[in-house]
Amino acid sequence: MIGSDPAELPYPSGWFAVAADDELLADRPVRCRLAGADYVAFRDARGEPAVVSAHCPHLGAHMGYGGCVREGTLECPFHGFRFDRNGACVATGYGTKPPPAARLVSLPTHRSGGWLFAWYHPSGRPPSWTPPVLDAAGWSPLQRHLSVLRTHPQETTENSVDLGHFPFVHGYRDVQLRALEVDGPRLHTRYSFTRPSGFPGWARDIRVDIAVFVWGLGFSYVDANVEGLGLSLRHFVLPTALGDGQTALRLGVALRKSEGSRRGLGWLPRAVVDHLIAPATMRHYRADVMQDREIWENKRHIRRPLLADGDGPVGRYRKWCRQFYASGEGDGAEAGPPPEPAS
Ligand code: FES
Ligand SMILES: [Fe+2]
Structure with missing residues (x-):
């Protein structure tokens, strides 16, 4: 259709x-x-x-x-x-x-x-679930970026499971899905891929293991592990539907030294990690995410996509999404009424 x-x-x-x-x-x-x-x-x-x-x-x-x-x-x-x-x-x-x-x-x-x-909640119902409280202690100060895009949180969050687009849009190689778990409002996936580093002073290609924790369509965080880097990376992807077809996409990055690691960049003083490596990682991450921007802003939402082997678990993601819509089917359903706050 x-x-x-x-x-x-x-x-x-x-x-x-x-x-x-x-x-x-x-x-x-x-x-x-x-x-x-x-x-x-x-x-x-x-x-x-x-x-x-x-x-x-x-x-x-x-x-x-x-x-x-x-x-x-x-x-x-x-x-x-x-x-x-x-x-x-x-x-x-x-x-x-x-x-x-x-x-x-x-x-x-x-x-x-x-x-x-x-x-x-479109009907003003109280929360039926709550995402985890993530502690910022021990992490570098949060690096942040905000973009307003013409898209929808379901579209941006779908990136986490759309493994097929990684080579084409981001140039990642050897993308391998390791796990997918769906549990109520939580979706968790793990995958790995190879990509150019982008870290200052770290020129070679890197193998990245990604663990994505998605809580509803507005709150995803991604823990990335790069073998031998000596740093742990946490990324936030937070899309918020504003109205008029616009979505605020908040990105965040925090780093911390891996436990006891002196390898890779793990020997760097904390101040260098916080004030040099973390901002550089944010710039790199933002550039990665913005590679999707043109596609998000100009794509159509296909309610029944014609999926193929190699896509990643897009179908399971779409089913999981349904719980977040009053009708139980967010895929291509007509626009909801503009939700005025009840008074
Ligand atoms: S409009 Fe707010 S106090 Fe009158
Ligand atoms: Fe992407």
């Missing part, structure tokens, strides 16, 4: 990155967009993150423009109404009683690996 525009795939449920942890400021909300709606993120008085709808229910100001965080509450710039992390209006700017119905939508939040995630 003729494919549909990937941008028309419905918004999937799941956890989606809305900011990096350290982008949340003490005194100002951060604007974010998820599944066709505007939100702001801020920290309450205990430092806990909150993601709430951006528009004030009083007279509609967007609190990401001029709003501030005061005593752990979000204050609207228009008339000073204040909201707590659950979205309840706790004060007007006049010292009068807040209208009881004045409330913001508040999304469940989750922090992992230096990122802030918000839960989205």
